[in-house]
Amino acid sequence: MMAVIVFDANAFIAILANEVGVDAVQQVLEDCQTGEHTGMVHALNLYEVERWVRVNRPETAPVIMRTLRSVLRAHCIRTIRRVTLRMQKQMVSLKMAAGSKFSALDAACVAAGITNDGYVLTSDHAEMDGLETAGMAPFLWFR
DSSP states (O other), X not given: OOEEXXXXXXXXXXXXXXXXXXXXXXXXXXXXXXXXXXXXXXXXHHHHHHHHHHHHOGGXXXXXXXXXXHHHHHTTXXXXXXXXXXXXXXHHHHHHHHOTTSOHHHHHHHHHHHHTTOEEEEOOHHHHHHHXXXXXXXXEEOO
């Protein structure tokens, strides 16, 4: 069964930092490449990845970001570049439910998952466990 998977920034950061859970993220990427899943990432979450790269790998940031874009293309991960009115309303609802520590970037990721009838691939339990418990969004945890 094909599912829509929306990648949180931390999924790509896990790969770049070789963190625990990287194997699960790579498996989802492969599943997207073979057409088992449809992969998406919001441009706002790519901003978060690029910021992390520039802070943690400044000397190789341009090469890393070009490589990441190639990986996205090779694995058929579509970049969502808009915040629709439906997404905006979801983001507000999510922020109100999750509280002040829930970022607009996380809200964009989860809202993209909701509005595309998909799962959010993340490891941000602290920020998102409550949303899952409340039944507000489905998650696919990679650790």
